Amino acid sequence: MNAPDRYERFVVPEGTKKVSYERDTKIMNAAAFTVEREDHTIGNILRMQLHRDPNVLFAGYKLPHPLQYKILVRIHTTSQSSPMQAYNQAINDLDRELDHMKNAFEV
């Protein structure tokens, strides 16, 4: 009866940002990104890509609760980089990997 609607799993509610960013107050160059309406699909691939970055000291994600449809990605980098830079770099790299795969398949 009080089950949440199924569409809540993938429709970002109005007035909510897809991504929000919170800098860690205690550690330098550390931040947490909250990505709304995403799950392990994106969390895992993003984390694995962040691990490839030599400037990233720590990268991890969690799904706080099965009924809270968001993931938290925590990134801690060296002073050579910043969490924001590492995050965007990871997405760009993944994007290029996908382009490569798409072109390679269509040939």
Place this chain on the structure above:
Amino acid sequence: MERLLKLNRLMPRWKVLESRSRFLMFVLEGTTESFVRVLLRIMTEEVPTIAIHEVVIETNSSFLSDSFLAQRLRFIPLTSDLANLMYYSTECPNCNGRGYCHLCSVEFRLSAKCVAGDVTSKDLVTSNPSVLPFDFFDPTGTAIVKLKPGEELTLKAIARKGIGKDHIKWSPLAATSAKYFCPSDIRINEELMETLTLEQKKQWVASYPTDLFQVDPQTQKVVLCRPGNGYHNMPLNPEARGVIEVFEKKDTFVFTVETTGALKASQLLMNALAILKRKLLSFRVLEDHFLDHDLAGIDKLDSEN
């Protein structure tokens, strides 16, 4: 494997082993399990297809109850090549999200009166000729219900676009039809092998399926005849432990996809890649003030303290 984890960007390679319209088997080389797993998840729950979402029953004197009929109807896969062009009913600009216009819905009509044989998916009359039950052109369709003399069934069904995350009827994959495994390979321990005499080598080779190993006539070495194949269920002679080693190729995946018929398997794969790309881009662009905030992070931290 460790090498892969250090690379900044992967360049996976495909090799299609078998391709039929609903079935695809391919090898993906030079990638990690996390990526393959993500591909599988996207295929199961994020690729949109079209399925019957609403059923209006006008007459039903068959032995199945209305809700039972609706349940049977919604699991009939419909050809969904149009799904990329259609709107989700809640987002349709043409009908303000009511979900009954031609841009976001397809109407099916079914009227049957004690026909000879079953009422099948072939009896559904569509309003859009490119959205049909997947087996419409087969000699026999999917049975919906059987009617006795005098029984009658008239209904209207609205099909809409959706994704598997919402309801499993929109998933283009049958339950366990997408899977992957790491193929195995064999490494011969040359050092240990050389301690055997030629006669022993021949005996050793003979103890395996005939074409797996061979003794090279010139060098008298034992060589593998079909490198790179899967050796999953190979019976391992207990005496051979140490001489050969069977190992998993952790960076290679044999991936099998079979769809319900809603999409072609190769189309499903392409759609999955496109959706993953769109997803990634959807949270790449961040607002500028984030960036300033972050770049000024160190100073800001000092001033806060």
